[in-house]
Amino acid sequence: MKRTALYIINPASGIGRQKDLEKLIRKETDDTRLDIEVVFSERPGHAFTLSQEAAGKYDVVVAVGGDGTVNEVGRGLIHSSTALGIIPTGSGNGLARFLEMPFKVNKALEVINKGTIKSIDVIKLNDYYSLNVAGVGFDAYISHRFAGKKKRGPLAYMQLISKEFPKYKSDRYTLEIDEEKLELDAFLISFANSSQYGNNFHIAPQARIDDGLIDVCLIKDFPKYTAPALLISLVDQSIDKSKYDKIVKARKVTLKHPTPLLGHVDGEPVEFGKDVDIEILPLALKVVIPPVHLRQSSNILQPLMEMIPIGI
Ligand SMILES: Nc1ncnc2c1ncn2[C@@H]1O[C@H](COP(=O)(O)OP(=O)(O)OP(=O)(O)O)[C@@H](O)[C@H]1O
Structure with a gap:
C-alpha cells in the first residue's frame, strides 16, 4: 500500500542550500511507494503547528532543516501513529547524525522512500x-x-x-x-x-x-x-x-x-x-531510520565538507 508523507521545509535553516529543495524532493520521490505534499514553515513555531495538524493523517511527516526544525516537527508527532522523517540540512544535525542519516539530500530522500520505522524516547523538561x-x-x-x-x-x-x-x-x-x-x-x-x-x-x-x-x-x-x-x-x-x-x-x-x-x-x-x-x-516517537546500506556514520571533517555546496 502507498504511504503518505508531508515534507515541512524550514527555509531559514542551515547554510543556504534550501533553494530548489522542493523540486529535488518531487524529483526523487518514488511515487509508486509514496504520495507527498510539500509545505514551508513561515516563522519559528510554524513547523510545530503544521506537524501537530498532520499527526495521525500522514504516515510520515518529514522535517527538512536542522535540529530546531526536527524538534518542532517531532514534538508535534509525539504519541501519534505518524513517524518523523529527517532531511538534515541544518548546521548541527545532532539527531540525524546519531541515527546515521545520510547527508546528501538525494540519499536522505531515498531513506524516506525505503526507510524502516523505529520508536525512540523523548525527554520532557517542564513544558x-x-x-x-x-x-x-x-x-x-x-x-x-x-x-x-x-x-x-x-x-x-x-x-x-x-x-x-x-x-x-x-x-x-x-x-x-x-x-x-x-x-x-x-x-x-x-x-x-x-x-x-x-x-x-x-x-x-x-x-x-x-x-x-x-x-x-x-x-x-x-x-x-x-x-x-x-x-x-x-x-x-x-x-x-x-x-x-x-x-x-x-x-x-x-x-x-x-x-x-x-x-x-x-x-x-x-x-x-x-x-x-x-x-x-x-518510545514516545516513531522515526524513519535508514536501512543498513544507506547508514552513514560521520567523522569530524564531515560538517566542514557539508559547507561545500556540491552534490546535493
Ligand atoms: N520561515 C522561517 N523564518 C525564520 N525562521 C524560521 C522559519 N521557519 C522556522 N524557523 C526557525 O529557524 C530556526 C533554526 O532552524 P534549525 O535549527 O532547523 O536550523 P539550524 O539552526 O541551521 O540547524 P541546527 O539546529 O542543526 O544547527 C528554528 O528556531 C525555527 O523555529
Whole structure:
C-alpha cells in the first residue's frame, strides 16, 4: 500500500542550500511507494503547528532543516501513529547524525522512500520536549548568544565559543537524580537522549535513544587550561572518562537554581524558570531510520565538507 508523507521545509535553516529543495524532493520521490505534499514553515513555531495538524493523517511527516526544525516537527508527532522523517540540512544535525542519516539530500530522500520505522524516547523538561540533547550552563549560554546572529554554520559557532569561553564562570545547581540528591558547581549539565550535540561532539558517548533513560551529564568546574583535552574527548567519544565529568542514567530528575535558568532544548535557546522537572517518555516517537546500506556514520571533517555546496 502507498504511504503518505508531508515534507515541512524550514527555509531559514542551515547554510543556504534550501533553494530548489522542493523540486529535488518531487524529483526523487518514488511515487509508486509514496504520495507527498510539500509545505514551508513561515516563522519559528510554524513547523510545530503544521506537524501537530498532520499527526495521525500522514504516515510520515518529514522535517527538512536542522535540529530546531526536527524538534518542532517531532514534538508535534509525539504519541501519534505518524513517524518523523529527517532531511538534515541544518548546521548541527545532532539527531540525524546519531541515527546515521545520510547527508546528501538525494540519499536522505531515498531513506524516506525505503526507510524502516523505529520508536525512540523523548525527554520532557517542564513544558519542553527534547529529542536529542537539552541542558543548562555553558552550551545553553552559547545557544542564547548564537540566536539571531547572521553568521551561521559550524565555523561561526566555534568562533563564538572561543570568544565566550574565557569569560564564562561555572554555576551552582541542586539536583535530585532519581533518588540521589546532589549539589555541585557545574560548567554545564546536559540531559542527553542521543549521544551528541551535533557536528560529532559527543557529550554522552554511551547514550541509547531507546533505553528509557536520560544520560545526565555533569561537567564539573574545571581549570581552563584543560579545555583542549576536554574538547578532544568530546570528539573522540571519551568525555565520560574525564575526572571532570560524571554521567548518571536516570528516569526522572529535578533541577533547582536560585534564579531563573537559561537553557537549551536541542540547541534552541529556552527559559526554564528556577525549577526544572525532567522525565523520560519511553518510545514516545516513531522515526524513519535508514536501512543498513544507506547508514552513514560521520567523522569530524564531515560538517566542514557539508559547507561545500556540491552534490546535493
Ligand atoms: N520561515 C522561517 N523564518 C525564520 N525562521 C524560521 C522559519 N521557519 C522556522 N524557523 C526557525 O529557524 C530556526 C533554526 O532552524 P534549525 O535549527 O532547523 O536550523 P539550524 O539552526 O541551521 O540547524 P541546527 O539546529 O542543526 O544547527 C528554528 O528556531 C525555527 O523555529
